[in-house]
Amino acid sequence: MIEIEHLVKRYGAKFAVDDISFRVDRGEIVGFLGPNGAGKSTTMNILTGYLSSTSGTVRVGGIDVLDSPYEAKRLIGFLPEQPPLYVDMKVDEYLNFIYELKRCTLNREKHLAEVCEVTKIADVRGRMIKNLSKGYRQRVGIAQALIGNPQVLIFDEPTVGLDPKQIIEIRNLIRNLGSDHTVILSSHILPEVQAVADRIVVINQGRIIADEKTENLNRVVEEDRLYSVKICGPQREVLAALSKVPGVVRADAVGERELDSFTYHIQSEPGVDIRKPLFFMLSERGWPILGLEAVGMSLEDVFIKLMDADAKKKTARGARSDRTQRGA
Numbered sequence: 375m376i377e378i379e380h381l382v383k384r385y386g387a388k389f390a391v392d393d394i395s396f397r398v399d400r401g402e403i404v405g406f407l408g409p410n411g412a413g414k415s416t417t418m419n420i421l422t423g424y425l426s427s428t429s430g431t432v433r434v435g436g437i438d439v440l441d442s443p444y445e446a447k448r449l450i451g452f453l454p455e456q457p458p459l460y461v462d463m464k465v466d467e468y469l470n471f472i473y474e475l476k477r478c479t480l481n482r483e484k485h486l487a488e489v490c491e492v493t494k495i496a497d498v499r500g501r502m503i504k505n506l507s508k509g510y511r512q513r514v515g516i517a518q519a520l521i522g523n524p525q526v527l528i529f530d531e532p533t534v535g536l537d538p539k540q541i542i543e544i545r546n547l548i549r550n551l552g553s554d555h556t557v558i559l560s561s562h563i564l565p566e567v568q569a570v571a572d573r574i575v576v577i578n579q580g581r582i583i584a585d586e587k588t589e590n591l592n593r594v595v596e597e598d599r600l601y602s603v604k605i606c607g608p609q610r611e612v613l614a615a616l617s618k619v620p621g622v623v624r625a626d627a628v629g630e631r632e633l634d635s636f637t638y639h640i641q642s643e644p645g646v647d648i649r650k651p652l653f654f655m656l657s658e659r660g661w662p663i664l665g666l667e668a669v670g671m672s673l674e675d676v677f678i679k680l681m682d683a684d685a686k687k688k689t690a691r692g693a694r695s696d697r698t699q700r701g702a
Contacts (some may be wrong), residue, residue, distance in 0.1 A: 405571030457515030
């Protein structure tokens with residue numbers, strides 16, 4: 375549905391977006407993640423036709439945004455970081471204005487009623503926008519993006535400035551919209567992306583450094599696997615036996631006790647699945663397992679590791695370049 379190929383945006387010698395490529399399939403919710411200044415908003419603005427690119431191509435539904443901007447924009451609903459609201463209008467006046475601005479041909483009364491129902495703003499249609507809470511203003515911003523029933527929805531930092539309750543409400547709304555639309559969610563708030571996105575694209579200093587399914591993202595940086603296991607048996611003997619299981623790097627007693635069971639953390643070698651040999655060892659000794667789960671890294675941990683790895687690569691490239699220049 376969305377295709378971005380070798381996209382570049384340069385301001386003088388500075389690259390805001392540096393040769394990025396990715397695609398988003400129909401019905402997919404993709405989180406576009408990165409620190410402030412990484413190039414997220416620039417990419418979104420190029421995708422929606424608000425900004426031109428230096429080079430590269432962007433297609434929406436097979437339509438080139440640069441060659442056929444009007445046709446491409448008809449497929450897109452966009453909520454920028456600052457919602458484009460006319461605060462001296464009533465909500466209903468504003469939505470009717472957007473309806474006409476987009477030259478929408480759907481039944482006006484029915485369509486606007488559906489949009490208001492989906493975004494849960496029907497009860498404030500008669501109120502002035504300037505008198506609404508921040509959460510309701512965000513909902514009105516999302517409502518304007520939905521007018522015309524576009525196939526693609528793009529949200530740039532949709533929960534900035536909201537309180538925790540409002541954030542949860544907007545997340546749930548975006549998740550529900552994903553059942554009928556292709557969604558790109560740009561944010562630097564990690565839990566927000568993790569909560570709603572099927573896939574995550576990570577950008578740093580204008581370059582994509584990761585593109586993975588949300589549940590698989592930790593595999594990009596995960597060097598080993600950590601398990602938490604609850605075992606019934608004498609702690610010292612169990613701990614000694616765990617350290618001898620093939621593939622186990624380290625075993626530690628966590629100290630949590632429940633009746634005659636203790637919890638242990640077991641670290642495996644990279645790429646080694648220790649679950650079967652662990653089960654057979656414990657079965658032979660008659661020590662029941664009451665629980666076993668993989669302890670993956672949080673998205674915050676993954677994000678930090680990706681940033682660190684990217685910084686190390688840049689340092690290494692700089693060092694090689696210096697050596698090349700000295701050699702020349």
